[in-house]
Amino acid sequence: MIWTTAQDTLPPVPPARRLDAAPSGLAETVELTADHLEHLEPRVHTVAVFERVLDGLVRQAHRDRHALALALSTALGHRYPEEETDADRLTPVDVVVASPLWRVTGYSLKPEYVRRQRGHEECAQGGLELVIAARVREIGYALRSGAPQPFLLATPTWDTGALEAAELVERLVEYRRLGARPGPADFGQALLRVRRDDPAAPAAAEAAARLGTAEGDRLAAWLGADGEPGTGRRRVVIPDPQAHRAWSRAGAAMPQVAFASGERPALRREFPDAFQWLGRPHEGFTRCYHWHAGHAVRAAVLPEDRDVQARWLLPGVTLAATTGDQGDSWMLPHLALLGGPAGPGLHSAIAAGLGGRQPASRRPAVEALVVLAGRGELDAPLLGRELASMAALGTVKPNRLADAARSAAAAGAYATVWAVLAEVLPALLPSVRGAGEVLAVAADCVERCGATGPVPAEVAAVAARTRSSSRLVTEARRLAAALTGP
Incomplete structure (x- = not known):
């Protein structure tokens, strides 16, 4: 159905910001590195600082590796009391810092040592961390061996992690001029x-194809068909109840929406081993033990594939709706700010987040909804249909949805919220418990945005009841009057 409405008045969306250049001097580089390691919790590391630290260390090592090692030993040597430590026991930046100080075991920097821990083979978040580990260990090995790159190819242009294609071409041109060999993980x-x-x-x-290098050819192909994200197939699954009972999450075994992903052949064919998990088909419900809060650095592995990341995140977001767990909803606003299509995966994750049991787990989904609406990327009917489906499964309860919808509307998204709820109401009427609360929010949105148009048949049927004064009937009449009144 089509309704005429006033335009939403939404808060401004935070713009992506360009990264500052890497530190130019040795002292500045070491100071930034020390500040990153000494004063920031790993959970709040920003992409901008993380990447500037890595690029600054590589550039300084290329200029004078011995001077860098001396400065790092003086400022940060106290962090590595053991003679040698395996890389998997260190944070990513610690791996790079400790490598030229010879405080990391050499074998643990080799590509074949970068592998998942047993029991985490299907964890999507662990797969993203594996890519980070492969890249920092490649950097560490180069610094330790005395053959660092002149600079990093993968340093983002934007604080989301996105990299402009023309900028990467310029870097490849400079690598060719210098006779430098790209690191496989960094280029990947x-x-x-x-x-x-x-x-x-x-x-x-x-321009990349004209470079006449293998990397130029790969970049040209990646900007074509090779880089297309894998397709996602939506389905309803029932997770293994035994797996969830073992972790005191029995409620997570109820039917829920998940996505099965297709294969990405280029990732399986041309990327280092640590990347290839990203290109494998996924069955949709992966066992993930990353219950701790993650950080934007992990999401910056795939900054232009937010829908893919949302598909992987969906089971964790659903936990907040089906159990008392806080779930992974906290990541939704960040995913909404990333690039690539805002497809069914992202809309499904937001829908599940809107049904969280606790207000704290619903707020991030509300924020993500408002961000997408502000960017003109929200498909309101799609979100509404997904919410209707999850309501039928029992994942999303009407009273929780009403609270989340009320919060989104209060942010100025009255027309958007009405467009979403118009798709949900037929699934809740005539008699689903809590439908009256959803009707009340819908009526308020229509009154505030001035929407006019046909009354949904299910709403009209409830409004036409003559022997009831329940809230359900009262709010249905109010909504019908708002849609058809002056």
Whole structure:
């Protein structure tokens, strides 16, 4: 159905910001690195600081590796009291810092040592961390061996982690001029970050193809069919109850929405081993033990594939609706700010988040909804249909949805929320418990945005009851009157 409404008045969406250049001097580089390691919790590491630290260390090592090692030993040597430590026991930046100090075991920096822990083979978040580990260990090995790159190829252009294709072409040109050999993990990460939907991408692909290098050819292909994200197939699954009971999450075994992903052949064919999990088909419900809060650095592995990340995150978001767990809803606003299509996966994750048991787990989903609406990327009917489906499964309860919808409307999204709830109401009427609360929010939104148009048949049927004064009937009449009144 089509309704005429006033335009929403939404809060401004935080813009992506360009990264500052890497520190130019040795003292500045060491100071930034020390501040990152000494004063920031790993959970709040920003992409901008993390990437500037890595690029600054690589650039300084290329200029004078011995001077860098001396400065790092003086400022940060106290962090590594043991003679040698395996890389998997250190934070990513610690791996890079400790490598030129010879405080990391050499074998643990080798590509074949970068592997998942047993029992985490199907964890999507662990797969993203594996890519980070492969890249920092590649950097650490180069610093330890005395053959660092002149600079990193994968340093993002934007604080989301996205990289402009033309900028990557310029870096490859400079690598060719210097006779430098790209690190396989660093170049692989650069490809995953390239903005494929940039209007300038076709010209960048042509320029990359003219380089006459293997990396230029791969970049050109990645900006074409090779870089397309795998398709996602929506389905309803019933997770293994035994697996969840073992972790005191019996409620998570109820039917819920998940996505099965298709294969991405280029990732399986041309990328380092640590990346290949990202290109494998996924069955949709993965066992993930990353209950701790993550950080934007992990999401920046695939900054142009937010819908893919949302599909992987969906089971964790659903936990907040089906159990007392806080779930992974906290990540939704960040995913909404990333690039790539805002497809069914992201809308499904937001829908599940809106049904969280606790207000704290619903707030991030509300924020993500408002962000997408502010960017003009929210498909309100799609979100509404997903909410209707989850309500039928029992994942989303009407009273929780009403509270979340009320919060989104209060942010100025009255027309958007009405467009969403118009798709949900037929699934709740005539008699689902809590439908009256959803009707009340819908009526308020219509009154405030001035929407006019046909009354949904299910709403009209409830409003037409003559022998009831229940809240359900009262709010249905109010909504019908708002849609058809002056």
